[in-house]
Amino acid sequence: VSFAERLDAAVRAVESPCLLGLDPHLDLLPEPFALARDPQRPRAERARALADFCRRLIDLARGQVAAVKPQSAFFELLGADGAQAWEKVVAHARAAGLLVIGDVKRGDTASTADAYARAYLEGEAATRCDAITVQPWLGSDTLEPFVEACDRSGGGIYALVRTSNPGSDAIQRHGSPPLWERVAAELERLGSSRIGPSGYSPLGAVVGATKRAELARVRERMPHAPFLLPGYGAQGASAADVVDAFPDAAHPFRGALVASSRAIAFAYRQGEHAGRPWEEAARRALSAMNDELRDALARRARG
Amino acid sequence: VSFAERLDAAVRAVESPCLLGLDPHLDLLPEPFALARDPQRPRAERARALADFCRRLIDLARGQVAAVKPQSAFFELLGADGAQAWEKVVAHARAAGLLVIGDVKRGDTASTADAYARAYLEGEAATRCDAITVQPWLGSDTLEPFVEACDRSGGGIYALVRTSNPGSDAIQRHGSPPLWERVAAELERLGSSRIGPSGYSPLGAVVGATKRAELARVRERMPHAPFLLPGYGAQGASAADVVDAFPDAAHPFRGALVASSRAIAFAYRQGEHAGRPWEEAARRALSAMNDELRDALARRARG
Numbered sequence: 001v002s003f004a005e006r007l008d009a010a011v012r013a014v015e016s017p018c019l020l021g022l023d024p025h026l027d028l029l030p031e032p033f034a035l036a037r038d039p040q041r042p043r044a045e046r047a048r049a050l051a052d053f054c055r056r057l058i059d060l061a062r063g064q065v066a067a068v069k070p071q072s073a074f075f076e077l078l079g080a081d082g083a084q085a086w087e088k089v090v091a092h093a094r095a096a097g098l099l100v101i102g103d104v105k106r107g108d109t110a111s112t113a114d115a116y117a118r119a120y121l122e123g124e125a126a127t128r129c130d131a132i133t134v135q136p137w138l139g140s141d142t143l144e145p146f147v148e149a150c151d152r153s154g155g156g157i158y159a160l161v162r163t164s165n166p167g168s169d170a171i172q173r174h175g176s177p178p179l180w181e182r183v184a185a186e187l188e189r190l191g192s193s194r195i196g197p198s199g200y201s202p203l204g205a206v207v208g209a210t211k212r213a214e215l216a217r218v219r220e221r222m223p224h225a226p227f228l229l230p231g232y233g234a235q236g237a238s239a240a241d242v243v244d245a246f247p248d249a250a251h252p253f254r255g256a257l258v259a260s261s262r263a264i265a266f267a268y269r270q271g272e273h274a275g276r277p278w279e280e281a282a283r284r285a286l287s288a289m290n291d292e293l294r295d296a297l298a299r300r301a302r303g
Numbered sequence: 304v305s306f307a308e309r310l311d312a313a314v315r316a317v318e319s320p321c322l323l324g325l326d327p328h329l330d331l332l333p334e335p336f337a338l339a340r341d342p343q344r345p346r347a348e349r350a351r352a353l354a355d356f357c358r359r360l361i362d363l364a365r366g367q368v369a370a371v372k373p374q375s376a377f378f379e380l381l382g383a384d385g386a387q388a389w390e391k392v393v394a395h396a397r398a399a400g401l402l403v404i405g406d407v408k409r410g411d412t413a414s415t416a417d418a419y420a421r422a423y424l425e426g427e428a429a430t431r432c433d434a435i436t437v438q439p440w441l442g443s444d445t446l447e448p449f450v451e452a453c454d455r456s457g458g459g460i461y462a463l464v465r466t467s468n469p470g471s472d473a474i475q476r477h478g479s480p481p482l483w484e485r486v487a488a489e490l491e492r493l494g495s496s497r498i499g500p501s502g503y504s505p506l507g508a509v510v511g512a513t514k515r516a517e518l519a520r521v522r523e524r525m526p527h528a529p530f531l532l533p534g535y536g537a538q539g540a541s542a543a544d545v546v547d548a549f550p551d552a553a554h555p556f557r558g559a560l561v562a563s564s565r566a567i568a569f570a571y572r573q574g575e576h577a578g579r580p581w582e583e584a585a586r587r588a589l590s591a592m593n594d595e596l597r598d599a600l601a602r603r604a605r606g
Contacts, residue, residue, distance in 0.1 A: 025414065071415060071418075073409075073418035073422065076422040080387040083382065105409070105438070106376075107438060109466065115377050115379070115380050119376065119380045119385075123382060127382065135438045136474065137463060138471055138474070139466075139471040142470060160440060163441055163442075167443045167445060174478045175477045175482065179474065183474070186473075
């Protein structure tokens with residue numbers, strides 16, 4: 001079964017487009033996981049703390065979200081021990097019935113892209129990702145090995161189409177038409193023969209949630225791509241900013257995942273839940289995000 | 304000491320611009336390492352074979368090249384065990400006095416880019432890379448954390464400026480001026496305050512070796528960037544194709560590394576050294592590459 005269909009079913013089961021980012025910033029971890037940032041401790045012990053923190057986050061998100069998005073960089077920071085922690089976290093999420101979108105942002109040519117695709121989408125069943133994020137810079141021939149892996153495994157990809165960091169304009173909006181449109185068109189072309197009953201292909205797009213007008217334009221160009229929208233919460237995007245990514249009034253949660261990581265995991269540090277025990281703060285922040293998105297999408301569905 | 308200066312000294316010591324790529328394709332490994340591709344074997348055993356193969360390659364290249372370039376994808380294919388193999392290989396190369404350019408092609412925003420930079424350029428001394436390859440798609444603000452890590456650690460980066468795979472034109476040559484020129488200008492700007500006595504900054508560029516005319520244009524736009532040139536050998540580039548990347552007649556090896564991986568490591572499989580024991584074939588292929596490049600650069604230095 002295609003990733004798009006599995007995602008669609010999972011999102012409808014929880015009635016939520018929330019995607020919980022697992023970005024275990026060493027400097028932000030609460031006790032008793034803070035030892036992960038102590039370079040004097042054995043690295044294996046630090047990595048265990050990282051994994052334990054993520055597993056607790058997964059436990060509190062279970063049933064509240066369809067998917068989690070572990071961020072590879074924070075695991076790679078602890079080398080081979082971090083890679084072991086990554087596998088534990090992915091396995092824990094899968095065992096909890098959550099889809100896993102590996103935020104690995106990989107990209108390379110030919111047989112190397114194939115190796116990355118196999119590593120993340122076709123590894124052992126317990127620790128493989130359901131989808132991963134990929135880089136479009138090397139061109140569409142380098143996306144094809146990922147697409148082929150999706151065909152074999154029922155996995156998905158999210159290509160970085162239009163990000164919201166300040167420096168992205170100079171690259172992604174370069175030329176006329178702006179370059180992101182070319183990437184979008186290429187993904188739509190590759191996806192066109194892979195559209196399932198939900199109306200979506202497994203070839204998705206990462207689109208920053210902070211610029212509402214641009215998000216609507218990307219949706220127009222990519223009607224069949226599942227979107228992954230970072231920028232909610234910590235980066236300032238609100239529910240109103242993301243509604244245009246969900247074009248189907250009959251299925252208000254269909255079409256996109258709205259990611260939040262720091263604003264959930266580290267809600268104990270700042271904002272309205274600051275000062276509470278970290279899990280309670282995270283649970284409240286996630287619940288508030290879910291409420292806000294459900295309200296906005298329901299309002300939109302009513303017209 | 305800046306990466307550019309360390310590289311320059313290492314290249315002059317061996318009088319060679321060869322960069323040995325360590326791309327342990329599972330399907331191409333010779334005996335007794337071929338067990339690495341057997342999914343029935345324990346993954347840890349497969350990863351050990353991968354590491355052992357790369358260590359033998361490093362041993363035969365010692366003194367012949369300034370640096371090696373392990374390709375992360377083939378290690379990631381074996382998960383946490385592969386990550387352990389990666390660390391063994393990097394440590395072995397460093398202990399052999401070789402510089403290590405980690406071909407990881409990472410790229411992400413803000414604190415995530417910082418985590419990647421710290422992971423590869425500032426990890427434990429035994430297993431850190433001297434430089435890594437990075438993706439420019441997200442814009443120059445996302446290169447800055449890597450540049451800052453270079454400043455702290457004496458490391459380097461090679462950004463993917465102009466690659467030679469067929470799909471790259473649609474992205475990298477998009478617009479007017481072609482987008483790669485914008486990336487090149489940005490790297491030169493970032494590098495301008497970091498140029499050492501050799502005339503180079505630690506902010507390098509990956510440029511495909513297969514298109515001679517374009518390589519000369521990139522060199523013109525990036526006079527202070529060390530180049531990393533893939534495409535030699537297996538992909539068809541010759542010594543004549545790469546000479547324009549070396550602009551300094553007084554120091555004929557200064558300015559670029561010419562990478563070859565499959566054509567060396569797997570020389571036992573095809574070409575003029577096919578049929579020989581794999582290490583002998585690899586040693587001969589590497590030696591032939593060195594001779595060809597030295598001849599071409601010496602001819603050019605003489606005018």
